[in-house]
Amino acid sequence: MTDVVATNQTILVVGGGISGMTAAIESAECGKDVILVERNPSLGGRVSQLYRYFPKLCKPSCGQEINQRRIMAHPRVRVLTMTEVDKIEGEAGNYSVTLKTAPRYVNEKCTACGDCAEAISAEVDDPHNFNMKKHKAAYLPTNMAAPQRYVLDPSIIGTEDAEKARAACKYDAIDLDMQEESLSLNVGAVIWATGFKPYDAAKIQPYGYDRFDNVVTNMEFERMMDPFGPTGGKLLRPSDGKEAKKIAFIQCAGSRDRNHLKHCSRFCCMASLKQTTYLTEAYGDDDDASATIYYIDIRAIDRFEDFYQKVKDDKKVSFIKSKVANITQDRESKNPILHGVNTEGYHRYDDEYDLVVLAVGMDPEVKADEIGCKVAANTSGFIDAHADDAGCGIFGAGCATDALDVNRAVQNSTAASLKAIQVINKTAGAEA
Amino acid sequence: MATREYSFYPGCSSEKKTSASNYMVSVESMCKTLDVKLNEIPDWNCCGASIGYAEGGELPRTVMNARNLALAEEDSPGQDIVATCAACWLGTRESHERLGKDETLLNDTIESLKEAGINYEHKPEKNIRHMAEVLIEDIGYDEIGSHVSKPLEGVKIAGYVGCQTNRPFGIHGESYENPKYLDKLVETLGADPVEDYDQKVTCCGGALAFSEPEKSQNQIKKILESAYDFGAEMIVTPCPVCQMNVEVYQDQINKAHGTKFHIPVTYYSQLMTVAFGGNAKEAGLNGNIIKAKKLEEIAAK
Numbered sequence: 001m002t003d004v005v006a007t008n009q010t011i012l013v014v015g016g017g018i019s020g021m022t023a024a025i026e027s028a029e030c031g032k033d034v035i036l037v038e039r040n041p042s043l044g045g046r047v048s049q050l051y052r053y054f055p056k057l058c059k060p061s062c063g064q065e066i067n068q069r070r071i072m073a074h075p076r077v078r079v080l081t082m083t084e085v086d087k088i089e090g091e092a093g094n095y096s097v098t099l100k101t102a103p104r105y106v107n108e109k110c111t112a113c114g115d116c117a118e119a120i121s122a123e124v125d126d127p128h129n130f131n132m133k134k135h136k137a138a139y140l141p142t143n144m145a146a147p148q149r150y151v152l153d154p155s156i157i158g159t160e161d162a163e164k165a166r167a168a169c170k171y172d173a174i175d176l177d178m179q180e181e182s183l184s185l186n187v188g189a190v191i192w193a194t195g196f197k198p199y200d201a202a203k204i205q206p207y208g209y210d211r212f213d214n215v216v217t218n219m220e221f222e223r224m225m226d227p228f229g230p231t232g233g234k235l236l237r238p239s240d241g242k243e244a245k246k247i248a249f250i251q252c253a254g255s256r257d258r259n260h261l262k263h264c265s266r267f268c269c270m271a272s273l274k275q276t277t278y279l280t281e282a283y284g285d286d287d288d289a290s291a292t293i294y295y296i297d298i299r300a301i302d303r304f305e306d307f308y309q310k311v312k313d314d315k316k317v318s319f320i321k322s323k324v325a326n327i328t329q330d331r332e333s334k335n336p337i338l339h340g341v342n343t344e345g346y347h348r349y350d351d352e353y354d355l356v357v358l359a360v361g362m363d364p365e366v367k368a369d370e371i372g373c374k375v376a377a378n379t380s381g382f383i384d385a386h387a388d389d390a391g392c393g394i395f396g397a398g399c400a401t402d403a404l405d406v407n408r409a410v411q412n413s414t415a416a417s418l419k420a421i422q423v424i425n426k427t428a429g430a431e432a
Numbered sequence: 433m434a435t436r437e438y439s440f441y442p443g444c445s446s447e448k449k450t451s452a453s454n455y456m457v458s459v460e461s462m463c464k465t466l467d468v469k470l471n472e473i474p475d476w477n478c479c480g481a482s483i484g485y486a487e488g489g490e491l492p493r494t495v496m497n498a499r500n501l502a503l504a505e506e507d508s509p510g511q512d513i514v515a516t517c518a519a520c521w522l523g524t525r526e527s528h529e530r531l532g533k534d535e536t537l538l539n540d541t542i543e544s545l546k547e548a549g550i551n552y553e554h555k556p557e558k559n560i561r562h563m564a565e566v567l568i569e570d571i572g573y574d575e576i577g578s579h580v581s582k583p584l585e586g587v588k589i590a591g592y593v594g595c596q597t598n599r600p601f602g603i604h605g606e607s608y609e610n611p612k613y614l615d616k617l618v619e620t621l622g623a624d625p626v627e628d629y630d631q632k633v634t635c636c637g638g639a640l641a642f643s644e645p646e647k648s649q650n651q652i653k654k655i656l657e658s659a660y661d662f663g664a665e666m667i668v669t670p671c672p673v674c675q676m677n678v679e680v681y682q683d684q685i686n687k688a689h690g691t692k693f694h695i696p697v698t699y700y701s702q703l704m705t706v707a708f709g710g711n712a713k714e715a716g717l718n719g720n721i722i723k724a725k726k727l728e729e730i731a732a733k
Contacts, residue, residue, distance in 0.1 A: 205609035326609075328630065331661065
């Protein structure tokens with residue numbers, strides 16, 4: 001760790017998701033030195049949890065691989081995983097930053113052969129799959145993990161399993177004595193790209209996410225389609241493992257609601273429209289498969305209008321203009337039942353489904369006012385990019401600044417990169 | 433001196449010969465064991481209840497509650513006000529919050545009460561609490577459990593929370609769709625809670641039991657059915673109106689729907705009194721129309 005070199009001409013990028021990776025590549029390819037820190041053991045962030053992108057329906061793993069290769073190969077980018085910013089002080093052109101790196105217990109000799117996982121029995125929750133499944137306590141975070149290196153869960157340190165894992169490693173890659181490390185750096189500018197977390201669905205109590213097995217979130221639904229996910233790529237109900245064919249999507253679940261998130265999260269309409277195509281993918285022309293979207297208004301704006309029209313033409317998909325009042329559960333079948341009023345005609349409904357997907361919105365992963373150093377927060381806790389503070393060299397990128405889809409997050413990160421580069425150029429010019 | 437002391441607002445349903453007089457009897461027994469002293473507000477008046485919201489108007493409703501607040505402060509300065517009735521608690525707490533936020537309403541209220549020779553001074557720090565809050569927050573499950581001498585073993589009890597202790601204020605930290613405090617209390621007393629009871633926050637119909645009997649009995653039927661489906665032998669509630677509605681209309685519902693509902697509906701304080709070793713009389717079990725036989729048996733042991 002001592003070989004990390006940084007100066008006031010270095011850009012620190014916080015967060016290794018799609019936004020942070022974009023900002024890091026853009027900055028490095030413009031000739032700037034970059035340190036990219038990521039709290040998780042792997043780069044990839046939220047995008048790595050998605051099954052398909054809208055509107056083209058391609059798989060994120062493709063672009064992600066290209067990004068990861070560019071980053072890992074670039075001599076100007078230094079990646080530190082399992083690392084968080086502990087403290088940050090200073091001003092544009094001169095920040096002192098303290099980083100904290102959690103022990104991975106696996107060093108760079110790891111070849112990702114997997115012998116350590118084979119050797120142990122302890123299992124822990126798998127956060128990549130929203131804890132819908134467990135994995136071994138010696139694990140590769142995802143198949144696409146960058147770096148391709150195993151991690152030992154701290155819960156097994158000091159147990160027999162840790163010793164078994166170490167003994168199983170042919171490459172001497174397991175180091176059970178690793179400790180948390182602290183690192184102080186000097187950097188010129190910071191790009192803050194800590195992204196979003198899905199709004200806590202349990203808080204939307206009338207929808208019973210905390211009580212009913214067959215009420216899931218849109219992000220969990222993405223994981224279900226992944227062949228390596230908790231259901232092996234099938235749309236199976238959590239309560240009984242049966243195929244879910246009649247599926248409801250509830251839009252604005254916790255968004256545009258003064259009791260929850262006031263803002264529109266922008267991506268959820270398109271995400272649900274996209275997810276209706278998963279039914280065709282899973283069941284082909286099966287007449288029993290259907291998707292019903294409960295919505296306030298569909299916000300598929302601009303170039304997404306075509307996609308919306310295409311979904312509307314799908315016989316499997318229907319739309320009900322209504323904010324669902326509450327969900328109850330049929331005691332025998334565990335089917336969720338949606339209650340509310342269809343505002344087009346004012347009809348009450350009590351509609352039963354196999355599975356309900358809550359289109360939950362975005363909360364900032366890190367609240368902007370907790371960052372410090374004059375970073376301004378907007379009313380939803382994201383970084384306020386419009387608060388024009390000339391002294392601030394910390395620039396928000398991607399979903400740290402607002403609820404954005406991937407496309408807009410990437411554009412936003414490119415802009416953040418340019419702002420950071422300007423600070424560095426100014427600093428360099430003043431010194432020359 | 434008692435360990436804990438509160439200014440107490442019993443409310444009309446707790447008066448002698450009214451529907452919840454047995455609630456009051458059991459609360460007194462319960463408080464004796466818990467060493468809680470209740471200082472009844474002298475000459476307290478009605479909280480306005482549903483009429484206050486329907487026809488009474490905001491000012492009269494607020495003035496009535498403010499009168500109780502002023503009398504409580506005069507009699508027991510600085511003490512939290514505790515109500516056993518859900519409606520009394522809700523009305524008093526809501527009026528108190530409104531008075532803190534609406535200056536015109538506050539001035540009008542002060543003016544009105546002056547006419548009656550009462551001086552209302554608004555104290556924002558005053559807490560208006562339901563007895564359930566006192567039990568959970570001040571006393572706690574552990575201490576309650578330590579007084580249990582006759583655990584209610586083998587009795588399956590559905591915790592019916594109702595609406596007024598649940599919305600809009602609720603019990604701090606509890607979910608308002610699935611509050612669990614009654615279940616925890618039932619468990620503390622040695623009985624078996626019905627964890628999956630899915631009608632625990634369904635409205636009992638409240639005052640509509642008189643004006644819209646069909647609709648409110650439809651609600652009550654759901655509350656009873658679910659308790660039966662989950663094998664409950666008894667329902668427990670923190671609210672006098674919930675207790676009354678769910679208990680007394682069982683016969684009418686049976687007649688209308690051909691059902692055979694016959695399930696006792698008790699107060700938490702009755703369960704506690706029996707579990708604390710009190711007899712049937714101390715627990716006010718004679719006031720239940722549908723006899724809580726299991727409790728009577730345990731109390732007689």
